[in-house]
Amino acid sequence: MLLAAHADVVGVEREKWSLDPFAGTVRDGFIYGRGAIDFKGGLAVFTQAVVELARNHIPLHRDVILLSEADEESGRYNTSWLADSHWDLIDCEFALNEGGWIIADQSGKLQYVSVSTADKFSIPLTLTAKGTSTHSSMPLPDNPIFTLSKALTRLADYETPLEIIPNTREFLETLAKTSAPPLPAEIEALLNSKDPKQVQQADRDVSSNPLLHALIRNTIAPVILKAGFRGNVIPSSAEATVNLRLIPGTDFEALLTNIRRVVGDDRVDVSLASSSTPEGTRARELLTLSSRLTPSSKDTPLYRALEQSAHSLWPNTPVTTYLFQAGTDAMAWRKRGVPVYGIYPYPITADDLRRMHGNDERVSIRSLDQGTELIYKTLVEVEAQ
Numbered sequence: 001m002l003l004a005a006h007a008d009v010v011g012v013e014r015e016k017w018s019l020d021p022f023a024g025t026v027r028d029g030f031i032y033g034r035g036a037i038d039f040k041g042g043l044a045v046f047t048q049a050v051v052e053l054a055r056n057h058i059p060l061h062r063d064v065i066l067l068s069e070a071d072e073e074s075g076r077y078n079t080s081w082l083a084d085s086h087w088d089l090i091d092c093e094f095a096l097n098e099g100g101w102i103i104a105d106q107s108g109k110l111q112y113v114s115v116s117t118a119d120k121f122s123i124p125l126t127l128t129a130k131g132t133s134t135h136s137s138m139p140l141p142d143n144p145i146f147t148l149s150k151a152l153t154r155l156a157d158y159e160t161p162l163e164i165i166p167n168t169r170e171f172l173e174t175l176a177k178t179s180a181p182p183l184p185a186e187i188e189a190l191l192n193s194k195d196p197k198q199v200q201q202a203d204r205d206v207s208s209n210p211l212l213h214a215l216i217r218n219t220i221a222p223v224i225l226k227a228g229f230r231g232n233v234i235p236s237s238a239e240a241t242v243n244l245r246l247i248p249g250t251d252f253e254a255l256l257t258n259i260r261r262v263v264g265d266d267r268v269d270v271s272l273a274s275s276s277t278p279e280g281t282r283a284r285e286l287l288t289l290s291s292r293l294t295p296s297s298k299d300t301p302l303y304r305a306l307e308q309s310a311h312s313l314w315p316n317t318p319v320t321t322y323l324f325q326a327g328t329d330a331m332a333w334r335k336r337g338v339p340v341y342g343i344y345p346y347p348i349t350a351d352d353l354r355r356m357h358g359n360d361e362r363v364s365i366r367s368l369d370q371g372t373e374l375i376y377k378t379l380v381e382v383e384a385q
């Protein structure tokens with residue numbers, strides 16, 4: 001089995017930190033530093049669990065591969081490069097990676113343990129509006145900047161349909177059981193109501209949380225606009241990059257048709273980002289592989305061991321599958337058919353979670369200890385099989 005953790009981190013706004021982001025300062029039971037949560041903390045937990053496995057001479061029935069990777073946040077020597085160049089060293093039956101959360105409240109009581117079994121994936125679309133290039137003193141009705149703006153406005157008012165895959169359903173059911181009102185009733189209506197109006201209202205209620213909104217549908221977000229080059233020229237084209245985040249199993253062609261219908265203007269071309277860009281090439285590759293990106297089975301020794309270890313550590317805390325709302329570097333293993341399970345292996349509060357990629361990122365030392373126990377128990381359990 002493979003334990004994969006990235007050692008690189010995102011940058012910092014140093015002046016906004018109350019301590020040195022790269023010193024690993026311990027204060028009030030927390031270790032502070034960039035990467036404490038994402039994902040040096042996880043790398044530390046995975047490493048310590050493997051060290052204990054060796055120290056305690058646990059007999060191994062399969063290889064345990066510990067991988068500390070570079071370039072997850074950005075850069076070229078990432079897991080895709082690694083898997084392309086050194087697959088013989090990391091070919092595995094299943095893998096553990098970053099992903100789901102062990103959510104705790106302020107008092108330290110756990111709400112749930114979520115293990116991601118799939119990641120959403122990112123596809124860039126390009127919207128290009130064409131018009132006549134001319135002097136801006138005599139505007140024509142086909143100004144491409146207006147055309148594109150109207151198309152984007154129609155997209156802004158559009159909401160993609162609900163798409164709740166089984167592992168999201170399991171997650172929402174767990175959330176309903178472990179949350180304060182009114183969320184449980186809203187989730188119940190969303191998942192089980194037969195009345196379309198009630199489902200629509202429940203969708204609006206649940207979707208007021210941006211994370212939940214992203215879990216139950218494909219999302220559409222304009223991210224880059226390009227148009228014009230000087231103050232007295234109407235340009236002949238205007239272009240927007242729109243980032244789609246797709247649930248594995250999505251019928252991409254149907255979604256594209258829908259987006260074109262919403263845009264509803266044949267002066268606006270809607271297509272995948274050009275295949276001459278790295279993003280465009282990657283998007284095409286992902287779409288051809290999309291059947292491989294569907295959720296990893298729960299029916300593996302690794303998932304069962306994780307579930308069992310979590311239950312033995314925290315008997316009253318439910319364990320659930322989870323669709324990770326963003327992409328992770330697990331894609332390199334997933335697309336080779338390896339089941340991957342994602343977890344940030346430490347109990348964490350919503351407040352601390354907001355510090356990830358933010359300021360004063362931290363993880364509690366007690367959580368690191370508990371996480372190490374979770375992963376160690378999991379390894380021992382997997383190795384016994």
Ligand SMILES: [Zn+2]
Binds near residue numbers: 039
């Ligand atoms: Zn990460």
